[in-house]
Amino acid sequence: MRVRVLIRPKEGILDPVGQTVEGALPALGFEGVRNVHVGRLIELDVEDASEVPAMCERLLANPLIEDYEVVEA
Amino acid sequence: MKFGVVRFPGSCDEVDALLACRRFGEAELLWHKDRDLDGVDAVVVPGGFSYGDYLRAGAIARFSPLMEAVIEFARQGGPVLGICNGFQVLCEAGLLPGALLPNHSLRFVCRQVHVVVENPDTPFTRACERDEALSVPVKHTTGRYYAPGVPEEQVVLRYAPGHNPNGAQDDIAGVCNAAGNVLGLMPHPEHAVDPLTGSADGGRLFESLAMPEAAGSAGRAGFRIAPVA
Numbered sequence: 001m002r003v004r005v006l007i008r009p010k011e012g013i014l015d016p017v018g019q020t021v022e023g024a025l026p027a028l029g030f031e032g033v034r035n036v037h038v039g040r041l042i043e044l045d046v047e048d049a050s051e052v053p054a055m056c057e058r059l060l061a062n063p064l065i066e067d068y069e070v071v072e073a
Numbered sequence: 074m075k076f077g078v079v080r081f082p083g084s085c086d087e088v089d090a091l092l093a094c095r096r097f098g099e100a101e102l103l104w105h106k107d108r109d110l111d112g113v114d115a116v117v118v119p120g121g122f123s124y125g126d127y128l129r130a131g132a133i134a135r136f137s138p139l140m141e142a143v144i145e146f147a148r149q150g151g152p153v154l155g156i157c158n159g160f161q162v163l164c165e166a167g168l169l170p171g172a173l174l175p176n177h178s179l180r181f182v183c184r185q186v187h188v189v190v191e192n193p194d195t196p197f198t199r200a201c202e203r204d205e206a207l208s209v210p211v212k213h214t215t216g217r218y219y220a221p222g223v224p225e226e227q228v229v230l231r232y233a234p235g236h237n238p239n240g241a242q243d244d245i246a247g248v249c250n251a252a253g254n255v256l257g258l259m260p261h262p263e264h265a266v267d268p269l270t271g272s273a274d275g276g277r278l279f280e281s282l283a284m285p286e287a288a289g290s291a292g293r294a295g296f297r298i299a300p301v302a
Binding site for chain 2: 013014016017020059060062064065
């Protein structure tokens with residue numbers, strides 16, 4: 001089964017990458033963009049999708065600084 | 074005192090750490106695939122890019138066979154010093170509170186900074202005095218320490234005012250665990266052990282580890298910075 005894990009910086013943690021992207025968009029004429037956050041996408045084929053949250057807790061994400069979301073593709 | 078310095082694939086400061094340790098005791102390298110610490114009295118997890126720092130800095134190294142032994146050694150009270158990437162590894166391993174985030178500037182920083190000894194009552198700082206300033210280099214991209222609610226007594230080293238190179242929370246440069254036997258810091262004391270390279274202040278951490286436990290505050294006089302009003 002194909003699974004996607006979306007990992008993003010936890011809310012409230014300073015995200016300078018997101019801020020930089022947010023600052024760059026108006027320079028290209030894209031106005032009205034707010035709350036840009038940059039994270040990671042991990043795709044994996046797994047036999048048992050119920051194990052994926054445990055993989056996230058132990059390795060794929062750092063729950064102290066990142067939120068993750070598991071999406072079945 | 075016999076130091077063991079961990080070598081992961083991608084470590085790059087392990088030889089400097091080894092040479093720094095040898096100024097104050099015996100020292101040997103420990104290979105990441107081994108499971109045995111060879112009877113060392115203290116472990117140094119050095120800087121570099123362990124396992125390429127893929128995924129997150131320190132995330133993969135934390136699961137190496139040797140680190141399992143280091144975690145057990147730390148849980149039994151053995152002193153463990155993590156420098157830069159080693160600090161990241163120890164945070165990922167859960168031996169230290171918090172995490173290291175990309176520098177506020179998003180840039181690699183490489184410069185000499187002053188760090189202030191906030192807590193001289195640890196195995197790593199007992200050759201130092203409280204409020205003593207040490208001149209040591211930093212060189213990293215992922216050094217912004219973040220640890221909501223970390224107890225003040227666990228803050229061992231703090232960047233001197235104006236010296237925070239990465240946006241670390243409360244200017245924290247080095248932090249220990251609750252038991253005090255594990256220290257992680259972003260600055261590189263192993264690169265500051267000889268006046269030839271600008272400062273020998275970093276040697277005080279290795280000297281502290283090699284000191285008999287009863288000794289303390291007996292080190293050479295360091296320079297002090299004026300307290301901030």
